[in-house]
Amino acid sequence: MKHYLLYILCLLNISFINAQIFDVETIKASGDNDKRINLVILSEGYQTSELSKFITDATNFSNEMFTQSPFKEYTDYFNVYAIKVPSNESGTDHPATATDVVEPVFPATTKDTYFNTSFDTSGFHRLLYTYNSSLVYNVLANNFPEYDQPIILVNSSEYGGAGGPYAVSSTGSSANEIAIHELGHSLFNLRDEYYPGDGNLFESINATKETNSSLVRWKNWIGINAVSIYPYGSSGESATWNRPHQSCKMRYLGVPFCSVCQEGIIEKIHSLVSPIDSYLPVSNSVNTSTYPIDFQLNLIKPIPNTLESVWTLNASNFANDVDDISIIDTDLNTGTNSLTVVVNDVSSFLKVDNHETVHVYSVTWTITKSALGIDDITSDQNSFEITLYPNPSNRIINLKIESRNAVNLKVDIISLDGKKIKSTKISSYETNEVDISRFSQGIYIANFYSNNILLTSKRFVKN
Structure with missing residues (x-):
């Protein structure tokens, strides 16, 4: 369940990075680390004087997450920890190089932060991410190797985030909703239920090209809680992909996960924890x-x-x-x-x-x-x-x-x-x-x- 192999690889492959030990604070403790899903939140763009704000932000995220289904029902399956990683400057990079908006949406800036996160990743303005994975996994290996899912909270009031091996979210408007949505990608293998662009969908829990209701992967939910087979779009590649619901957290923030995604989340919980x-x-x-x-x-x-x-x-x-x-x-x-x-x-x-x-x-x-x-x-x-x-x-x-x-x-x-x-x-x-x-x-x-x-x-x- 835990990432001890990755811990060993980190020690072997990134030994050139000085092992740094940071303060780890418990946000939520439900049981032994080897018998729970350990969410580990990393601070990014918080100066030392702002780390108390980071703990507040991390706590607010955790509290909000466990008021929402199915996390509130399975709250005792999770531990939440926060690693206080200080940055030299507050915030994150905004190179103003995105191609999906007219830049600069907000002033271009470069910040000296620990993980070097940035808006405008891969040309998408709201895609807030870092490819410095060696830094991320080095911090985890040296401070909390029993992690199951890292989450990076970025000290920025601008809207942004990303899923991937680690979830990333800003801390501005809708920050908790962004973090929960991105966690849906990173830990539970859920796809976006809005159309993310050609070439960005594949067969998964909540996305398919199947149109036969007796064969579709969510066939047991058809006709229940508004679950059906809904095309992502009306033409082109988007019309060949289908989602299970018209209003799901994987499509819109501020709404619940649809029944299909809730089931997928619980099945992943069961695969990780007895x-x-x-x-x-x-x-x-x-x-x-x-x-x-x-x-x-x-x-x-x-x-x-x-x-x-x-x-x-x-x-x-x-x-x-x-x-x-x-x-x-x-x-x-x-x-x-x-x-x-x-x-x-x-x-x-x-x-x-x-x-x-x-x-x-x-x-x-x-x-x-x-x-x-x-x-x-x-x-x-x-x-x-x-x-x-x-x-x-x-x-x-x-x-x-x-x-x-x-x-x-x-x-x-x-x-x-x-x-x-x-x-x-x-x-x-x-x-x-x-x-x-x-x-x-x-x-x-x-x-x-x-x-x-x-x-x-x-x-x-x-x-």
Whole structure:
């Protein structure tokens, strides 16, 4: 999850840059850095005497971000830190060389700032950015290598920003909205829903050339919350691209993210952070001389909580939607017992039915019981990213799993009347093709099992 490899590369490749240590201030602390998404805000164009203003600006951004969906629901999945990087002068460069406006829109100026940000990047006046990435990553490597997403706040009242490996925003009018929009690009891989110009769009969460409502990537949202297939323009290349909504933060500031973008944001959160913050007991940490034996989950819960949990003991359901259970002597068999809890998010922000990818998380305890009592308890935590595509399909479906610990899964394909049509095994990090050409047209359910424990079910259509 964290950028330790980049940290090593920074040390190897930019050792000529003096390692500078700056003050790091905590803006928002939700949990351990290795179990949260760490947003790290860097100051640019703030003199030493203005760093208190930077902390105010960073705090205002953070506070605003977590009042908006879906961040307010998933606020406990994030930490926010600020690195106080002083500049020799206030502000940022404006060379007045943009070709998309009549320059100078405001007076041309050159400022001595740490990261050398500038308006007019690539000829676009409002594109505020820096290509001095070695400086950015050197500061991160030496001050906060556990970062997940850097954000550069530029001390300028003029409107500007950019997405990319690091998000950049000015601090003037609509500053917080700019920063959140650019974060949509940088961390969550969202595209602009206004037309950004020929050659600047590609297939993504919220942009496509697909026009068939049964095939478009946001097909589950069609007709809900004003989601449809809207062309970017009426002629030329813009008419060949489509967005899911007419009013989304990726198009206009001051409005919410559309449902498709909200779903994309949450799916990225799930790919970075497990909702299982911790659990007990960990391997061999329990006093096994007495019953009952307590098992506990500490979950990072959305607000309101949308996590579901299913506890299974020796392949039989034991409990649902609880954070802790107790097991007594008569619950266990002599020999090896397996206790598993599977956690998934059923938020209404997600429409995973027929969706390409789902995220599932689990803890399994192996409990060894003898005539003398409990001999051993070991534990294993895992996470799964399970993908099924294309959907619908008339010939082949592709199944893929990525997991924290490499495993093989069994997949049973069931018809709606409950008949098992096909069973197959799939391996981690391999794309497994399943031939469905002989299936009758209709809806089927793919059940994914790990050690006979149902992880998730996905519906697909044979056409």
